[in-house]
Amino acid sequence: MDDLDLLLGELSREAPPAGSLAQVGPRVRARLRQRAVTRYFLAAAAMLATLILAWPRPEPVAWPGVPEFAMPAPDFALSKSVVPVPSRSRVERPKAAIVGGDKLKLTTNDPKVVIYWSL
Amino acid sequence: MLDSTLSLDAVMPVAGKLSLDDWIERHQKMVFRTAWRMLGSAADAEDVTQDVFLKAHARMGDLSGQENPAAWLYRVTVNQCLDLIRRRRPVEEWVEVPATEASPEKRAERQEALDRLARLLLRLPPQERAALILRDLEGLTSREAGQILGVSEETVRTAIFRAKEKLRQWMT
Numbered sequence: 255m256d257d258l259d260l261l262l263g264e265l266s267r268e269a270p271p272a273g274s275l276a277q278v279g280p281r282v283r284a285r286l287r288q289r290a291v292t293r294y295f296l297a298a299a300a301m302l303a304t305l306i307l308a309w310p311r312p313e314p315v316a317w318p319g320v321p322e323f324a325m326p327a328p329d330f331a332l333s334k335s336v337v338p339v340p341s342r343s344r345v346e347r348p349k350a351a352i353v354g355g356d357k358l359k360l361t362t363n364d365p366k367v368v369i370y371w372s373l
Numbered sequence: 374m375l376d377s378t379l380s381l382d383a384v385m386p387v388a389g390k391l392s393l394d395d396w397i398e399r400h401q402k403m404v405f406r407t408a409w410r411m412l413g414s415a416a417d418a419e420d421v422t423q424d425v426f427l428k429a430h431a432r433m434g435d436l437s438g439q440e441n442p443a444a445w446l447y448r449v450t451v452n453q454c455l456d457l458i459r460r461r462r463p464v465e466e467w468v469e470v471p472a473t474e475a476s477p478e479k480r481a482e483r484q485e486a487l488d489r490l491a492r493l494l495l496r497l498p499p500q501e502r503a504a505l506i507l508r509d510l511e512g513l514t515s516r517e518a519g520q521i522l523g524v525s526e527e528t529v530r531t532a533i534f535r536a537k538e539k540l541r542q543w544m545t
Contacts, residue, residue, distance in 0.1 A: 258541055259509070261490050266510040268487060270405055271415045278405065278419065279397045282426045286393075 393430050400443065401426070403511070404450050410506045411454035413495040421453045447511070447521045451503045458499045493543050501536040504529045 350371075353359045358371040404425050408418035428449055494502055500522070507518040508529065515529040522529065 256541075258490075258537060258544070261486055262505075262509045264483070265410070265487055265490055266406075266512065270402070270409060270418075274409075274415045274419055275401050275405055275422075278401045278422050278426070279394065281419075281423050282393070282397060282430070285423065285427055286430060 393426070393433070396429060397426055400446055403443070404446055407447065407450045407506060407511060408454055410491070410494060410510055411451065411499075411502060412457060413491065417457065421450060421457065424453055425449050444517065444521055447507065447513075451507070451521060455499050455503065489544070490540070493540055496543065497536050497539060500524075501532045501539075504532040505536045508533055 350358055350360050353370075356373045358373060360369040360371060362369065401422055405418050405422045408421040408425075409415060412418055412421065425446060429446065432445075494505070497505065503522055504518055507513045507521060508515055513521070515526045515533075519526045519529045524532075
C-alpha cells in the first residue's frame with residue numbers, strides 16, 4: 255500500500271462540508287410536495303375535461319310540424335287611391351239644335367247671341 | 374482501512390419497510406459523498422443527491438422488492454454524475470491543479486495533499502473516476518462496482534489501475 259492508497263483511504267473518511275446534508279431531506283420533501291400539487295391540478299383538470307366531454311348532450315328537439323293551411327284572400331277590393339285631378343276650366347261651347355227641318359240653331363254663352371245656320 | 378459498513382450488504386439490509394425519510398436518513402451520506410467526489414462540488418452533489426432521492430421515491434415500490442437497493446442508488450448517483458460531467462466542459466479547462474500549490478499556513482500538509490488529490494480526481498476520465506471512487510473510496514468490491522457501472526470486474530480493475538497510475542504521475 256503506497257501513499258496514494260493511504261490518501262484515498264483518508265479521503266473516503268473525510269466528512270462532507272457542514273450543512274450540505276442538512277438540506278437534502280427538506281429539499282426532497284419540498285419538491286415532492288410541489289410535484290404532488292402539480293399532479294393534483296393536472297388530474298383535476300383532466301377530470302373536468304373528461305366530465306365536460308362525457309356529459310350527455312341534449313338531443314335536438316323535434317318540433318311538431320306546423321300545419322299548413324291556406325289563408326283565403328280578404329274579400330274586399332282595395333280602393334284605388336284617389337288622386338285629385340286638377341280641375342280644368344270649362345269652356346262653354348255653343349250648343350246646336352236642329353230647328354224647323356233645315357235650320358240649325360246654335361246658342362252661345364251670350365244669351366243675346368243666337369246663331370241660326372241654314373243647312 | 375476502509376469502513377466496513379460501506380459494503381453493499383451492510384448499507385441496506387431492508388428496503389421494503391423504509392419510508393422516504395428513512396431512506397434519506399440512511400443513504401444520503403453515501404449518495405452525497407459519491408456525487409461530491411465525482412463532481413468536486415458540494416452544491417452539485419446536493420443537487421444530484423436530491424435528484425437521486427426523487428427518483429428513488431418514484432420507484433419506491435420497485436426498489437422494495439430488490440435484493441440490493443443500495444446498488445441501485447449507487448448506479449443512479451453515478452449515472453447522474455456522468456450526465457452532469459458530459460454536459461459540462463472538459464474538466465481540464467476549469468480545474469486548476471498547480472504542481473506546487475501554495476497552501477495556507479494554517480492548513481496541515483496532509484490536508485493539503487488530500488485537497489490536491491480530490492482535485493486531481495476530477496481530471497480523471499469519468500469512468501475511471503467512478504470506478505476508483507466506488508471501490509477505493511466507497512469500499513465496494515470490484516465486482517459490485519462493475520455491476521453498478523455495467524462493466525466487468527476486470528474492466529473495473531483495469532480502470533482503477535490506470536487511474537492510479539495517472540494520479541501518481543500527477544502527484545509527483
